[in-house]
Amino acid sequence: EDKVVQSPLSLVVHEGDTVTLNCSYEVTNFRSLLWYKQEKKAPTFLFMLTSSGIEKKSGRLSSILDKKELFSILNITATQTGDSAIYLCAVRQGGNQFYFGTGTSLTVIP
Template identity: 90%
Template sequence: EDKVVQSPLSLVVHEGDTVTLNCSYEVTNFRSLLWYKQEKKAPTFLFMLTSSGIEKKSGRLSSILDKKELFSILNITATQTGDSAIYLCAGGAGSYQLTFGKGTKLSVIP
């Protein structure tokens, strides 16, 4: 059975801190690793990584995938209160299915 494990499950930081969220995966017929941000209801797409070692960046967020070691990290620099959310990691398999982890709940306090 496919499995995605995220750590930590929750994290509290102060504004301006840098955080690293971890995601390890065991996904049969793995094709891609996706990160989503979930604030209230619907997860919103952040990144998709398909090649190992390539960093994707969007503003203060960046992510990298290690296909050899089967993990990915999501970095957020200079955190803001608006970054408070649950961050979901998902492994994509050959039939376009996603297996999600439980998420990391990030709380950024002023």
């Protein structure tokens, strides 16, 4: 059965801390892995990863994929209260189906 597992389920940190969110997957015919940030209703796109070992970076956020060990991490450095959200990991199959994890709820305390 195809699945995506995220950990931890929730995380509470103080402003300025660095956090690492994990996403492991077992999906046949892997095509890409995506990270989204969900603050209210609509998830917003962060990164799309297709190749192992190549870090994608946007400001304080970065992500990397390991296709051998079947996982990805999302790092957030110098966290701010605006980073509080649910972070979703999704894997796209070759057949265009997307499998989502249950998300990691991040709370950043001032």
